[in-house]
Amino acid sequence: MVTIYDIAKKTGFSITTVSRALNNYSDVSEKTKKLILQAVDEMGYYPNSIARTLTTKKSWTIGVIFVEDLGVGIMHPFFSAVIESFKKYVEKFGYDIIFLSRNVGGEEKSYIDHALHRGVDGVIIVCSHDDDPEVKKLIESPLQTVVIDLYSNKTSVVYSDNVNGSELAVQYLHSLGHRKIAHIYGHQKTMAGVERLKGFLSVVEKLQLNIPDSYIKDGSFFSVDGGMQAMSELLELGDPPTAVFAAGDAMAIGAMKAVEAAGLRVPEDVSIVGFDDIELAQYVTPALTTIRQNTDLIGQSAAEVLLKQINNKNKVFSAVTIPVELMVRESARPLKPE
Structure with a gap:
C-alpha cells in the first residue's frame, strides 16, 4: 500500500510538506501542491481515514x-x-x-x-x-x-456575476438590431432571479430602450413550464417582442416550445437567449445562445x-x-x- 512516505520520496518534498499540501494549507505553494497531487493520482495513495482522524482531530x-x-x-x-x-x-x-x-x-x-x-x-x-x-x-x-x-x-x-450576464445577453440582442426585447425572469425569492432582472432593467436603461411592463414576464421557479407560459403571454400581445432574454435555460427552452406551438420559428420569428449553459442547451434545436456559468x-x-x-x-x-x-x-x- 502506498504511504505518505512514498509520496515524499517520489516528489522530493519532506513528509511535513506533503502532509500540509494534502491538507491544503496556505503556506504551501500552488506549484508544490500540484506536483504532490499529481503524484497522489499516479501512485493511487489513499490515506487511512481512522488514523488521520485520530491524528488531526x-x-x-x-x-x-x-x-x-x-x-x-x-x-x-x-x-x-x-x-x-x-x-x-x-x-x-x-x-x-x-x-x-x-x-x-x-x-x-x-x-x-x-x-x-x-x-x-x-x-x-x-x-x-x-x-x-x-x-x-x-x-x-x-x-x-x-x-x-x-x-x-x-x-x-x-x-x-448575474447582473453582468444579463447585460451581455441584452447587449448582444441589441447588437443584432433588436429593440423590442422582453425578459422572462426567475422567482424573485432567489438571488439569481433578482440579480438577473436587475441587470436587464439596468442595461435597458443604458441603451435607452422603451420596454413596456408587458414585456417583463414571470417564469416562476426557472422551469420549462414557466418559460412556456410566459412566452405564450408575450406572443399574445398586440405588439410582441422580436427577442426574448430568459433568466434560465429551462425557461428559454420552454419559450422555444411555446414559439413552435404558436406556428412560429426560432430565430426566424423570435430570437431567444438563455442563462446558465446547461448541457442540454447545445443539443436543443436550434442550439441555444446563452450566458455560461462556470x-x-x-x-x-x-x-x-x-x-x-x-x-x-x-x-x-x-x-x-x-x-x-x-x-x-x-x-x-x-x-x-x-
Whole structure:
C-alpha cells in the first residue's frame, strides 16, 4: 500500500510538506501542491481515514445541504455540476462528502443537529433562497460554511456575476438590431432571479430602450413550464417582442416550445437567449445562445474557501463573484429590416 512516505520520496518534498499540501494549507505553494497531487493520482495513495482522524482531530467529511424549489433535487443541472466540481476538488485533499437532510435515524432534526451528529468539518450549502429558517440558523452558526448562489453577510458565498450576464445577453440582442426585447425572469425569492432582472432593467436603461411592463414576464421557479407560459403571454400581445432574454435555460427552452406551438420559428420569428449553459442547451434545436456559468470554477472556488476555513479553524465572511460569458449559438439572429 502506498504511504505518505512514498509520496515524499517520489516528489522530493519532506513528509511535513506533503502532509500540509494534502491538507491544503496556505503556506504551501500552488506549484508544490500540484506536483504532490499529481503524484497522489499516479501512485493511487489513499490515506487511512481512522488514523488521520485520530491524528488531526478532523472527521475528513464535508456536509452538503441542497435546497431548491423545482422538485428535481440533485438532478438540477446547474447545482449538480457545481457539486460535482466541489466534490472532485475536496477529494484531492482527502475529504469525503455526505448529504445532510432534516432526518436523522427517522427523527426530524435541524441541519445543525445533523451536521453535529455526523461530525462534519464544514458544510457547503446549495440553496436557491434564504427563506428556510434552518438554513439561516446553520449559516449563522460557528460551523464553517460556504453558500452557493445566495448572498449572505453571515458566511462566505460564491456566485456568478448575474447582473453582468444579463447585460451581455441584452447587449448582444441589441447588437443584432433588436429593440423590442422582453425578459422572462426567475422567482424573485432567489438571488439569481433578482440579480438577473436587475441587470436587464439596468442595461435597458443604458441603451435607452422603451420596454413596456408587458414585456417583463414571470417564469416562476426557472422551469420549462414557466418559460412556456410566459412566452405564450408575450406572443399574445398586440405588439410582441422580436427577442426574448430568459433568466434560465429551462425557461428559454420552454419559450422555444411555446414559439413552435404558436406556428412560429426560432430565430426566424423570435430570437431567444438563455442563462446558465446547461448541457442540454447545445443539443436543443436550434442550439441555444446563452450566458455560461462556470460551474467548474464555482465548485472549486467554494471548495478552496471552505477548506481554508477548516484548516484555519476560523469562519470567514467573504464573497467570490465568478465571471460569466456569452455562448453564441443558433437561437438568435439579426433582425430583418421591415
